[in-house]
Amino acid sequence: MDGTNTAEIRMRWLGLVLEALKELDIPVRQTNYYFEGEDIYWSGRDQDVTLGILPPADVDTPPRALVQTSSYLAKKGLGASCVDLNIKTYKAAEPKYHDYWNAGRRDEWADAEQCRKRMETLGIDAAAWADRFLERKAPNIAFYVRRSNMLVTRTVMELIRAKDPARRLIVYGPSAAIEAERDLFPDAVCDYVVTGEAETSLTDLLWALRGNADINTVRGVRWTGKDGHKRDIPREPLMDLSGFPAPDYRELKPQDYGDVLEIRASRGCKYRCAFCAEQPVEGPARYRPAREVFEEMAEAYRVHNTRAFRFTDLIANGNPKQLEELADLLIAARLPVRFEMTFAPTDDMTAELYRKLKAAGCKAIHFGVESLSDRVLEAMNKTYNARVAQRNLADAHDAGVETHVNLIVGFPGEKQEDIYLTMRRLKQSERHIDFVDTISQCQVLPKTKLERQPGR
Ligand code: SF4
Numbered sequence: 001m002d003g004t005n006t007a008e009i010r011m012r013w014l015g016l017v018l019e020a021l022k023e024l025d026i027p028v029r030q031t032n033y034y035f036e037g038e039d040i041y042w043s044g045r046d047q048d049v050t051l052g053i054l055p056p057a058d059v060d061t062p063p064r065a066l067v068q069t070s071s072y073l074a075k076k077g078l079g080a081s082c083v084d085l086n087i088k089t090y091k092a093a094e095p096k097y098h099d100y101w102n103a104g105r106r107d108e109w110a111d112a113e114q115c116r117k118r119m120e121t122l123g124i125d126a127a128a129w130a131d132r133f134l135e136r137k138a139p140n141i142a143f144y145v146r147r148s149n150m151l152v153t154r155t156v157m158e159l160i161r162a163k164d165p166a167r168r169l170i171v172y173g174p175s176a177a178i179e180a181e182r183d184l185f186p187d188a189v190c191d192y193v194v195t196g197e198a199e200t201s202l203t204d205l206l207w208a209l210r211g212n213a214d215i216n217t218v219r220g221v222r223w224t225g226k227d228g229h230k231r232d233i234p235r236e237p238l239m240d241l242s243g244f245p246a247p248d249y250r251e252l253k254p255q256d257y258g259d260v261l262e263i264r265a266s267r268g269c270k271y272r273c274a275f276c277a278e279q280p281v282e283g284p285a286r287y288r289p290a291r292e293v294f295e296e297m298a299e300a301y302r303v304h305n306t307r308a309f310r311f312t313d314l315i316a317n318g319n320p321k322q323l324e325e326l327a328d329l330l331i332a333a334r335l336p337v338r339f340e341m342t343f344a345p346t347d348d349m350t351a352e353l354y355r356k357l358k359a360a361g362c363k364a365i366h367f368g369v370e371s372l373s374d375r376v377l378e379a380m381n382k383t384y385n386a387r388v389a390q391r392n393l394a395d396a397h398d399a400g401v402e403t404h405v406n407l408i409v410g411f412p413g414e415k416q417e418d419i420y421l422t423m424r425r426l427k428q429s430e431r432h433i434d435f436v437d438t439i440s441q442c443q444v445l446p447k448t449k450l451e452r453q454p455g456r
């Protein structure tokens with residue numbers, strides 16, 4: 001024995017081969033691989049869970065909520081496969097109905113009568129959809145739910161439950177975290193509501209369902225035990241976003257969607273705007289290392305020839321240092337990509353950083369400006385004033401970035417003079433604004449400060 005083929009070396013070689021088999025998606029029935037703290041045992045995608053998404057949702061990019069979650073679960077040794085019936089329905093629909101997927105109209109599906117009519121118009125056969133999920137062998141089916149698709153999802157879950165009561169049904173995503181929306185998924189149709197993040201709470205739940213942990217200790221999941229006792233141990237947000245595996249696009253291939261890939265550099269938001277329904281769901285701001293975001297983009301370019309990315313962070317400029325590092329990496333690598341982001345106007349965004357972003361490939365920025373009256377901005381709990389917002393628009397536009405603006409009208413306490421002031425300042429900034437993406441009446445949404453303090 002010369003020390004080149006020891007038990008430890010053999011175990012590492014075995015690990016390499018197992019990793020390769022996992023990459024190739026070839027199930028392994030048995031192995032004696034074992035390393036303390038590591039679990040790369042892989043016995044196929046159907047082993048633990050089928051992740052599903054139903055319409056309406058984005059159609060130009062594979063659903064990140066599925067591809068990111070499945071790759072994370074695989075990293076943790078859990079087998080997950082993905083079923084996207086949203087894209088299939090969109091492609092089968094006559095073009096005149098494609099407006100049902102328009103982002104501005106998606107929440108109309110949250111109205112029971114509208115949802116029923118749309119399903120009927122599109123010829124959706126919910127029973128056939130239930131069968132599509134039941135064809136998969138996984139003992140658990142987890143649906144990604146948000147306001148727009150929660151009613152469609154519930155309909156399909158009821159049918160799955162009726163056809164195969166043994167199949168465990170799970171929901172995760174924004175509607176699972178919002179009390180008023182998760183009430184749509186009672187015990188009769190849903191076994192587990194994942195209120196925490198998928199990477200932590202869904203992972204722990206699936207491990208417990210495999211029998212590897214005590215389910216009573218799983219945090220971030222609401223469920224009712226056989227004794228009728230409701231379990232709901234809260235879970236803190238995942239603070240360290242480093243080390244996320246690249247999304248797994250082997251099942252949901254980018255070429256079957258549009259020419260864009262969704263990407264995220266952060267979770268949550270450091271601001272607390274009074275009308276915001278998203279920050280209370282996502283929690284405090286957390287950022288991925290810039291290098292990992294860059295590597296994900298570089299890999300997508302290398303493997304799928306992806307050249308367009310949409311950052312879906314609540315705001316992508318919460319950490320200007322991270323943003324600048326990402327821009328520097330993209331510039332240095334000369335990656336021929338273009339991307340769009342959503343920003344809050346802030347004092348720490350400089351003209352130079354906007355120029356760097358343009359050089360890195362930033363094509364468009366969507367600014368949540370909301371109003372150009374300082375009084376209204378203060379009432380909204382915004383941390384910038386109209387001067388800062390106008391300066392951000394000018395700097396971005398002068399750098400050559402397309403500027404998009406969102407506006408809200410009728411915030412509590414807003415007066416006609418505030419509306420006129422906003423109109424005057426829009427006129428001043430006219431040449432720095434390319435599009436107004438949305439202008440909407442103020443709405444009081446669940447979980448917002450406005451809902452808690454309606455007198456504001
Ligand atoms: S900046 Fe945007 S995401 Fe953050 S709290 Fe305000 S509205 Fe919500």
